[in-house]
Amino acid sequence: MHTAQDIEQAIRAAANPDKAKTLSGFFKTGKGEYGEQDIFIGIPVPMTRSIVKQYLDTPLDQLEILLHNPVHELRMAALLCMVEQFKKADANRREAIYHTYLSNTAYINNWDLVDLSAAQIVGGYLEEQDHTPLYRLAQSSLIWEQRISIVSTWQWIRKGRFDDTLAIADILLYNKHDLIRKAVGWMLREVGKKDKIRLCTFLDTRYRDMPRTMLRYAIEKFSPEERRHYMQK
Incomplete structure (x- = not known):
């Protein structure tokens, strides 16, 4: 040992x-x-x-x-x-x-400490458990716990399970910290890679109010025309 x-x-x-x-x-x-x-x-x-x-x-x-x-x-x-x-x-x-x-x-x-461990450990453990702990983390005052909450869902996005990602994205939608905005946008982008329609449905009622950094990350893989549409206020 x-x-x-x-x-x-x-x-x-x-x-x-x-x-x-x-x-x-x-x-x-x-x-x-x-x-x-x-x-x-x-x-x-x-x-x-x-x-x-x-x-x-x-x-x-x-x-x-x-x-x-x-x-x-x-x-x-x-x-x-x-x-x-x-x-x-x-x-x-x-x-x-x-x-x-x-x-x-x-x-x-x-952020790198979170991103290289949260999905594997927290997402991995909670995959078949009650997901309530993620929602407590999302509402924490500690930005690292907030980032853990959204990045942990990457484990499930890969398997086509998006509900928790989108629910936690809503909790963090107006977060003021750039590191959280980027993480939420990143996970939304990952959802879009698997199910673009699901991502667009989420964005269509929120994009006008979303922080621009978060939105840019979320639509990074969209066509130039689609990006211009969503970047309009």
């Missing part, structure tokens, strides 16, 4: 200071920005994935320790490990991973 310290040593050994500066700017770590105080050491996601593959036997309590680390790539490593463990876990283990995940949303605190 490996420990949080084992993973941390392996991740830190791959640190790239020049890359860290680029990532810090990209993920908005400046004062007053959404990623303020997030610390990057400069490791791209593919490399983090590669390292994590060697530590998939790490106990959940050790991954939780890692998830509390201020270094972004270490939190990412913990989440990627949880995702891989979830895929092969039995029902009890999946439940434990899910509850650990939702107990630590304060540390899943950047």
